[in-house]
Amino acid sequence: xxxxxxxxxxxxxxxxxxxxxxxxxxxxxxxxxxxxxxxxxxxxxxxxxxxxxxxxxxxxxxxxxxxxxxxxxxxxxxxxxxxxxxxxxxxxxxxxxxxxxxxxxxxxxxxxxxxxxxxxxxxxxxxxxxxxxxxxxxxxxxxxx
Amino acid sequence: xxxxxxxxxxxxxxxxxxxxxxxxxxxxxxxxxxxxxxxxxxxxxxxxxxxxxxxxxxxxxxxxxxxxxxxxxxxxxxxxxxxxxxxxxxxxxxxxxxxxxxxxxxxxxxxxxxxxxxxxxxxxxxxxxxxxxxxxxxxxxx
Numbered sequence: 001x002x003x004x005x006x007x008x009x010x011x012x013x014x015x016x017x018x019x020x021x022x023x024x025x026x027x028x029x030x031x032x033x034x035x036x037x038x039x040x041x042x043x044x045x046x047x048x049x050x051x052x053x054x055x056x057x058x059x060x061x062x063x064x065x066x067x068x069x070x071x072x073x074x075x076x077x078x079x080x081x082x083x084x085x086x087x088x089x090x091x092x093x094x095x096x097x098x099x100x101x102x103x104x105x106x107x108x109x110x111x112x113x114x115x116x117x118x119x120x121x122x123x124x125x126x127x128x129x130x131x132x133x134x135x136x137x138x139x140x141x142x143x144x145x
Numbered sequence: 146x147x148x149x150x151x152x153x154x155x156x157x158x159x160x161x162x163x164x165x166x167x168x169x170x171x172x173x174x175x176x177x178x179x180x181x182x183x184x185x186x187x188x189x190x191x192x193x194x195x196x197x198x199x200x201x202x203x204x205x206x207x208x209x210x211x212x213x214x215x216x217x218x219x220x221x222x223x224x225x226x227x228x229x230x231x232x233x234x235x236x237x238x239x240x241x242x243x244x245x246x247x248x249x250x251x252x253x254x255x256x257x258x259x260x261x262x263x264x265x266x267x268x269x270x271x272x273x274x275x276x277x278x279x280x281x282x283x284x285x286x287x
Contacts, residue, residue, distance in 0.1 A: 019160060022167030029174055036181045039195035040248070040278040045268045065257075105258030109251055110190035112260070113279060117192035131265040 041116055043127055046134070060098040060128070061090055067104070068111045080118065087122050098126040102135060182216040183250065190253040192279040199246050202276065203238055205231065205263055207251035213263070218245075228262035235270035248276040 063083065064072040073083050090097055099119055103112045119127050130138065185206040206214040206222060215231060216222035217238050225231060238245050247267050251260060267275060 015164060016160060019163035019167050022164050022171060026167060026170055026174070029171070033178070034181075034184065034186075036179070037189060037250075037278050037280060038200065039197055039281075040189075040276045041192055041194065042196055042198065042246075042274065042276040045264070045272055045275055048269050048271075103257045103261070105256065105261065107257045108253070109255045109257055109260055110253035112257055113190035113192055113253070113277065116277070117194055117279075117282075120192075120194040129264065131261050131268060133265060134268075 041113070041120060043129060046128070046130075060100045061087060062100050063102065063115060065101065065103040065107050065112055065115055067107055071115070080114065083115070084118055084122065087119065087124065091122060091124060096126060097124075098128055099124050100128045100130060102130065105132075182218065182220060183214065183222045185214055185222065185250070187250060187252040188254070189250065189278055189280045191282040193282045195279055195281060196276075198248050198276040198278070202246040202248040203235075204248050204250055207249065207255050207259055207263070209252040209254050211255065211259055213259075228259065228266055231263060231266040232270050235267055235272055239271040243271070244273065246274045246276060247272045248278055250278045 062074055066072065069079065071078050071080065071083055073086055078086065087099065101112065101115055101119075116127065116129075179200070183204040183206055185208060187206060187208055201218045203215070203217045204222065208214075213225045213228060213231070214222040215225055215234055217234075225234075235247070249260065249263060264275065
């Protein structure tokens, strides 16, 4: 008796859904990923030496930040644009001129960053950000208001 | 005449290699991902000028609510009660790694007095270099 040829199908593992699973995983990782910021504005902190002043305040440009859009530069109220022009002019005369940023406590952080960014943009190398106690010390030296 | 029957092949898009490609992508993303010990979400201030800060820097995060978190760059960050608590932690880090950079990751709406208090602690305890994390400024120049 002749038996009919049985149609044999090759054994295989179904992998068609593997791509779906893998792409789902990729989408999951991409949506849950938080991109870390690793860039910003850098500066050096002065050493804590009460007998020494790193910056001679009388030679420096003194920027006082009172609030957003309220800046006093060398005792003259200015806007951010005017400050940029003033600092640029002073830097042309003396590129090593130090700049002191004094920020009032109630001012928002981004306002101070705007000024710091402007100075970096103008390629000011010598930027000093004194803390409250340093300012007090400078006042004690009688060279800072 | 009886012509030979043409055997039709069903058109198929070959998708067998899709899984390989997708898994390769997953492996690539997993290998290039770096895990940060500081995951606090803050809205950073924006600046035009930005320079790269070291990846292993100690991070001080300050949220809009004024919560300060600290990590030495290796262990996960933890919350501090006041800025003054930063002093001994800074001293400890500087004792072992004197050139360690400290990075301040503060919300743009934080009052400056808090930043000042943090800078004060860093300065008093021997930190030399500080970075202020910023986002890239979008729209308009300085």
